[in-house]
Amino acid sequence: MYFILHHIRRYDWLLTGAVFLLMILGLITLFSLSGVSPFPFLLRQLIWAGIGVVFLILASMVDFRFFRTQSFAVLIFYILVVFLLLAVLLGNFAVRGVAAWLKFGNVFLQPVELAKLSLIVFLAKFFSKRHIEIYRMKHLAVSGLYFAIPILLVLAQPDLGSAIVLAGIWIAIIVFSGMKLRHFLALMLIVSLLAGGAWSFTLKPYQKARITTFLNPYSDPQGAGYQMIQSMIAVGSGQLWGKGLGYGSQTHLHFLPAAETDFIFAAFAEEWGFVGILVMLSLIFLILGRIIRIGITASDNFSRLYTIGFAALIFIQSFIHIGMNMGVMPITGLPLPFVSYGGSSLVTLLIGVGILQNIKINSRPVREVGE
Numbered sequence: 001m002y003f004i005l006h007h008i009r010r011y012d013w014l015l016t017g018a019v020f021l022l023m024i025l026g027l028i029t030l031f032s033l034s035g036v037s038p039f040p041f042l043l044r045q046l047i048w049a050g051i052g053v054v055f056l057i058l059a060s061m062v063d064f065r066f067f068r069t070q071s072f073a074v075l076i077f078y079i080l081v082v083f084l085l086l087a088v089l090l091g092n093f094a095v096r097g098v099a100a101w102l103k104f105g106n107v108f109l110q111p112v113e114l115a116k117l118s119l120i121v122f123l124a125k126f127f128s129k130r131h132i133e134i135y136r137m138k139h140l141a142v143s144g145l146y147f148a149i150p151i152l153l154v155l156a157q158p159d160l161g162s163a164i165v166l167a168g169i170w171i172a173i174i175v176f177s178g179m180k181l182r183h184f185l186a187l188m189l190i191v192s193l194l195a196g197g198a199w200s201f202t203l204k205p206y207q208k209a210r211i212t213t214f215l216n217p218y219s220d221p222q223g224a225g226y227q228m229i230q231s232m233i234a235v236g237s238g239q240l241w242g243k244g245l246g247y248g249s250q251t252h253l254h255f256l257p258a259a260e261t262d263f264i265f266a267a268f269a270e271e272w273g274f275v276g277i278l279v280m281l282s283l284i285f286l287i288l289g290r291i292i293r294i295g296i297t298a299s300d301n302f303s304r305l306y307t308i309g310f311a312a313l314i315f316i317q318s319f320i321h322i323g324m325n326m327g328v329m330p331i332t333g334l335p336l337p338f339v340s341y342g343g344s345s346l347v348t349l350l351i352g353v354g355i356l357q358n359i360k361i362n363s364r365p366v367r368e369v370g371e
Contacts, residue, residue: 007061010361015290018283019338019353023049023346025280026339029268032246033260041260041341048343052350059354063362067121067355068302074125078146081118084111085153100157110344112162115150117348119169120309121355122146127177128302140174140187151194158204161332165316167191172312173305211330227263230255232327234266242273260341262333265325280339284318294356299363306359310352313337 027049030042067074088102088111102109126143147170154163171191175184199208209224217225217232234250237243248270250256259267269277288311295307314337321336323329335345 004057004061007361008057011060011357012290012294012360015287015294015353015356018286018290019350022280022283022287022338025268025276025283026264026336026341028245029264029271029339030260030341032248032271033251033267035246035252044343045341045346048346051343052347055347056350056354056357059351060357060361062355062358064303064306064355064358065300065362067125067306068128068300071125074122078118078122081111081115082149082153084109085115085150087111089153089156100159100162108344110342112150112154112157112159113342113344113348115154116162116165116169116313117352119147119150119166120173120306120313120352123170123173124302124305124309127173127305128300140179143170143174144190159333161320161334164320164332165313165334167194168316169309169312173309176308177305214324214327214330217327227257227331228324228327230257231263231266231325234263234270235326238270238273238276240274242269242271242276245271247271258333261335262321262331262340263325264340265322265336268339269325281322284314284337288315291356294360294363297363298359303359303363307356310356313352314349 027042027045030045034040034042084102088100091102100110100112102111123143123146126146127139147166151163151166154166171187174187179187209220213220213224214228217228219225221229230250234248234256237250238248243249246252248256248267250270251259251267256263256266256270265280268280272279291307291311291314295304295311298304298307317334317337320329320332321334321340324331324334335342337349338346
C-alpha cells in the first residue's frame with residue numbers, strides 16, 4: 001500500500017485533477033438527467049468511473065518502456081482490437097442504426113474506443129523506431145495499411161465520427177514524426193479520396209442528411225435538422241449563468257435526444273450557461289496543456305508520439321462534440337471525453353491517462369540518439 005501511495009504522489013496532479021473535475025461535471029449532468037430517463041445512467045457511470053480509476057492506477061504502474069520494446073505485445077493488442085471490430089460487424093446488435101457494440105449480458109463493449117488507444121500505441125511504437133527514415137514513403141504506406149484496417153471496419157458499422165478521430169490520430173502522429181511536405185500533400189489527397197469513397201459507398205442516407213443539413217438545419221426541422229436545432233436551442237437558452245441544475249427545459253421536456261451521450265454538452269450548457277462552458281473548456285485545455293508538457297519533457301520518441309496521439313484524440317473528439325452541439329459541425333455521434341455516459345470510452349481514456357502518468361514518472365529529460 002505504501003508503494004502505491006508513493007507512486008500516486010508522483011502523478012501530474014494538475015492533469016489528474018482536471019480529468020477528475022471533468023468526470024464530476026459529467027456525473028452532475030447525469031444526475032440532473034436521472035429525472036428524465038428511467039435508465040440508471042448515473043449509477044452505471046459511477047461504477048465505470050470507479051473501474052476506470054483502478055485501471056488508471058494499474059496502467060500507471062506498467063513501465064511505458066514495455067510498449068516501446070515489446071513489439072509482439074503491441075501487435076497482439078492491435079490484432080485483438082481488429083477481431084473485436086470484426087465481431088461487431090458479425091453480430092446483430094445495433095443502436096440507432098450503428099452496429100458498434102458487443103453485448104455481454106447487461107454489459108456493452110464498444111471496441112472502437114479500444115481501437116483509438118491501440119492505434120496510438122501502435123503508431124507511436126512504429127514511428128519511434130523509424131523516425132530517422134520518415135522521408136521514405138514506404139514507412140508512411142505501411143502505417144497507412146495498419147491504419148486502414150480499423151478505419152474501414154469502423155466505417156462499415158457505420159461510425160463516421162470515430163473514423164474521423166482515428167484519421168486525425170494517424171495524421172497527427174505522422175506529421176509530428178517529421179514527414180516531408182510533398183508526402184503530406186499526397187496524404188491529404190489519399191484522405192480526400194477515402195472520404196469520397198466513404199460518402200459514396202459506406203455512409204447511410206440519414207448520415208449524409210446530417211452532414212448536408214447542418215448548413216441549414218431549418219430546411220428539415222422535423223427530420224435531419226431536428227437534433228441540431230434542439231441542441232442549439234439548449235445551448236443558447238443557458239445564457240450567462242444557466243437555468244440551474246435540474247431546470248433544463250430542453251432535456252427535461254424530452255426535446256433534446258441522447259442528452260446523456262452525443263448531446264451532453266448542450267444539456268450541461270443549458271443548466272450552467274456560458275460560465276459553465278468556460279469552466280469546462282478551461283479544464284479541457286488544461287488537460288491538453290499538461291499532456292503536451294509531458295510530451296515535451298519526455299526522454300524518448302515513443303513517449304513524445306504517444307502524447308501527440310493522445311492529445312489529438314482528446315482535442316479532435318472534444319472539438320467535434322462541442323461543434324456539433326453548437327451547430328457548427330455536422331452531427332456524427334461522438335462522446336465528450338470524460339463527460340459523456342459510456343463505460344468503454346471512460347475506462348479506455350483513463351487507461352490512456354495512466355500511461356501518461358507513467359511516462360511522466362519514468363521519463364528523464366535527456367536526448368536520445370538514434371531512437
